[in-house]
Amino acid sequence: MHLRTATERQKKIATIITFFTIPLSGFMTDVYLPSFPSMAKDLSVSESSIQFTLTCFFLSYGFAQLFVGSVLDSVGRYKPLLISLAALFVSSLAVTFTDEVWLISFWRIVQGIGTAFVVVAKRAYFVDVYDTERRKHYLSYFTIVWSCGPIIAPFLGGYLEELFNWQANFYFLAIYAALLFIAEAVFSGETIRVVKKFNLKKTTKLYRVMLRNRAFVLGILILGLAYSVVMVFNIAGPFVVEQHFNFNPVVIGYCTLILGISWMIGGILSKRFNFYPFAPKNKFAVIVQLALISLLVLLSFNFDTLYVLIAFAFLIHICSGFIFTNYFTNNMIYYPSNAGIAGGLIGGLLYIITSFSSFIISSSGEIIDTQDMGLRYLLISIPLAIAIFYALAVQLKRLKKRKLIAE
Numbered sequence: 001m002h003l004r005t006a007t008e009r010q011k012k013i014a015t016i017i018t019f020f021t022i023p024l025s026g027f028m029t030d031v032y033l034p035s036f037p038s039m040a041k042d043l044s045v046s047e048s049s050i051q052f053t054l055t056c057f058f059l060s061y062g063f064a065q066l067f068v069g070s071v072l073d074s075v076g077r078y079k080p081l082l083i084s085l086a087a088l089f090v091s092s093l094a095v096t097f098t099d100e101v102w103l104i105s106f107w108r109i110v111q112g113i114g115t116a117f118v119v120v121a122k123r124a125y126f127v128d129v130y131d132t133e134r135r136k137h138y139l140s141y142f143t144i145v146w147s148c149g150p151i152i153a154p155f156l157g158g159y160l161e162e163l164f165n166w167q168a169n170f171y172f173l174a175i176y177a178a179l180l181f182i183a184e185a186v187f188s189g190e191t192i193r194v195v196k197k198f199n200l201k202k203t204t205k206l207y208r209v210m211l212r213n214r215a216f217v218l219g220i221l222i223l224g225l226a227y228s229v230v231m232v233f234n235i236a237g238p239f240v241v242e243q244h245f246n247f248n249p250v251v252i253g254y255c256t257l258i259l260g261i262s263w264m265i266g267g268i269l270s271k272r273f274n275f276y277p278f279a280p281k282n283k284f285a286v287i288v289q290l291a292l293i294s295l296l297v298l299l300s301f302n303f304d305t306l307y308v309l310i311a312f313a314f315l316i317h318i319c320s321g322f323i324f325t326n327y328f329t330n331n332m333i334y335y336p337s338n339a340g341i342a343g344g345l346i347g348g349l350l351y352i353i354t355s356f357s358s359f360i361i362s363s364s365g366e367i368i369d370t371q372d373m374g375l376r377y378l379l380i381s382i383p384l385a386i387a388i389f390y391a392l393a394v395q396l397k398r399l400k401k402r403k404l405i406a407e
Contacts, residue, residue: 011129014188018125019145021118021180026149027173028088028115029057029234030260034158034252035166036238042166045101051235051362055355056105060112062351066207068120069344074198077121077128078190084117085181092174096167120344128191147267151260158253206341210334215398218391219331220346224353225384226324229289230317231358232376233259236367244369245306255310262314266321270329279392282326286385289319293377300371309370316377323388
């Protein structure tokens, strides 16, 4: 069945399924975060070994997005989507049956690739199926629904860990993927309007042009670093909350839920201040973030409590969400006629940068208390501030050059 020629009822059902599919990437990355400490203990491995499983997912998810869009344009969306959901089901079950961390890392790589196919296919769904007005209507909900994954997943994962064990998180992912597979197989269908022949030469040429645009590349770097600030808590927070502050996985889930909401608030504030000058608002946000992190480090000498850590992390993450949304919107308008390829490049490099940042965080030594967390935030936020000020200087230089040419 091709959904372009389907009845309104069939389209409505397929659209509901799509909205349940969109948060999948958030579930894949965040549902097992509260289980990090118990996984390290149960598998008798270091904290960094468990953190590396998340890095593996980000790396494969990032690299896959660089080519997934072109593949889906040439073979269609539906079959690759079903294959990917089946792969996610099998890999999630496989994780529950192994006690080798290197094998878990391998299956996380498989999941990163599978998730990339699912996310990119569903990102194109509304463009494929609906025309202008209805497309805008549904796309306006896309970011909100996507945000539900990182917010709900760790909250749910904390309870699954507390009631059962760390494997329960992956059983949940397997069941979720299986239900989506059945729903897609029964109620959905192909959505692509026109199949395009895969043209590696053309895609490579476009990537080369985009990567020569210094402002565009700096924008991607800023996106990666802004998201990496959030990853400080996701990578190290569960261990600090459970081992230093002696709280259970449910509390870890609540902490990550609160910080997920703060990221969403940052995005909402970005839209609220959309008409304010681009440079001043981003300079202000990153300066505020650095000031908050510095204050957190200073206060940690006398106030090493979970409440202080979460309160400051909440404000720090709002700043990152604000900066991220500003630069994501700004970067997407560089190449409007090649938005799909530009989006794939942005998404791919964003997660590759995040994977390297995650590796640096997990390899930077023991992260035991509030002060260690503050220093790791500083480790990412300082390069972010440098990148923002440098990017804005480059942008200003380009504007002055254009003005001189015009005169």
